[in-house]
Amino acid sequence: MSRDNNLAKGFLIGFLAGGTVGAIIALLTAPKSGKELRADIKSKSEEYLDEAEKYLAEAKDKARELINEGKKKSERIILDAKAKSEDILKDAEKIFKDAKVKTTDAFHSGKEKIESEAERIKSSVKAGIDAYKEAKNS
Numbered sequence: 001m002s003r004d005n006n007l008a009k010g011f012l013i014g015f016l017a018g019g020t021v022g023a024i025i026a027l028l029t030a031p032k033s034g035k036e037l038r039a040d041i042k043s044k045s046e047e048y049l050d051e052a053e054k055y056l057a058e059a060k061d062k063a064r065e066l067i068n069e070g071k072k073k074s075e076r077i078i079l080d081a082k083a084k085s086e087d088i089l090k091d092a093e094k095i096f097k098d099a100k101v102k103t104t105d106a107f108h109s110g111k112e113k114i115e116s117e118a119e120r121i122k123s124s125v126k127a128g129i130d131a132y133k134e135a136k137n138s
């Protein structure tokens with residue numbers, strides 16, 4: 001945006017400088033009296049000042065429009081970013097809940113398997129002890 005602003009300023013300065021120099025040269029080379037020449041220079045300078053003021057007013061309006069447009073775009077971007085971040089948070093919460101459920105299920109399943117294996121080992125040890133006692137008594 002500052003590049004456009006610099007280009008506009010450069011164009012305005014060049015336009016005014018070129019117009020002024022051209023007008024002065026035209027007035028100086030014209031065969032007129034000093035009084036007429038001064039009146040023409042004053043008239044032309046007022047014309048150029050009026051044109052410059054119009055151009056500056058248009059440039060200010062355009063700058064305001066660009067600033068407002070930029071604000072609107074940035075507000076839309078911020079709203080989109082907020083919505084997307086909320087969606088990501090919701091997805092992350094869902095994934096976390098799913099992982100928690102799966103972990104809990106796996107834990108309970110593993111616990112049941114360990115308990116059943118522990119019972120089987122206890123039964124095997126008891127059967128071994130009983131068999132030893134029976135073999136010893138016989």
